[in-house]
Amino acid sequence: MSPRHNSQDAKGQFFVFRQMRKQMIAHDTDSPIEPYYWEYNTGSMIYKEPVFDAKRGQIYFGTADNRLIALDGRGLFLWAFETNGNTASRPVIVDDLVIFGCEDANIYALNADDGQLIWKRNTGGPIV
Numbered sequence: 001m002s003p004r005h006n007s008q009d010a011k012g013q014f015f016v017f018r019q020m021r022k023q024m025i026a027h028d029t030d031s032p033i034e035p036y037y038w039e040y041n042t043g044s045m046i047y048k049e050p051v052f053d054a055k056r057g058q059i060y061f062g063t064a065d066n067r068l069i070a071l072d073g074r075g076l077f078l079w080a081f082e083t084n085g086n087t088a089s090r091p092v093i094v095d096d097l098v099i100f101g102c103e104d105a106n107i108y109a110l111n112a113d114d115g116q117l118i119w120k121r122n123t124g125g126p127i128v
Contacts, residue, residue: 024050024061026075038075047128048090051098056112060098062087068100068108070115079115083108088128101127 024040044065051060057073064086070078085104092099097109097118103126109118 047088060091081115
């Protein structure tokens with residue numbers, strides 16, 4: 001069974017996000033398996049659960065191929081940010097920033113709307 005993570009969008013509709021190896025799947029909480037709203041294939045393992053930003057209607061998650069990915073509420077690709085290591089930590093939303101740690105020993109803060117780097121701090125060791 002794949003991990004499930006409940007979120008509520010800006011319109012109050014509940015979704016469950018499931019990560020299945022290389023896919024992110026969204027479906028209604030009343031229908032736990034089928035049919036689903038959308039499926040996004042990352043091409044790489046998804047390590048941690050996604051975070052859903054209800055203010056923007058966007059989903060953020062990290063992958064094993066060194067990326068943090070942003071999707072809209074319909075599962076459409078918005079942007080990806082490349083790092084120098086697996087993005088194995090769960091991102092958090094703080095105001096207009098997506099903040100996450102990486103196995104390259106950095107904490108990144110990105111603009112939530114466009115994925116532009118705002119700041120980066122080295123921790124001296126990998127973050128998983």
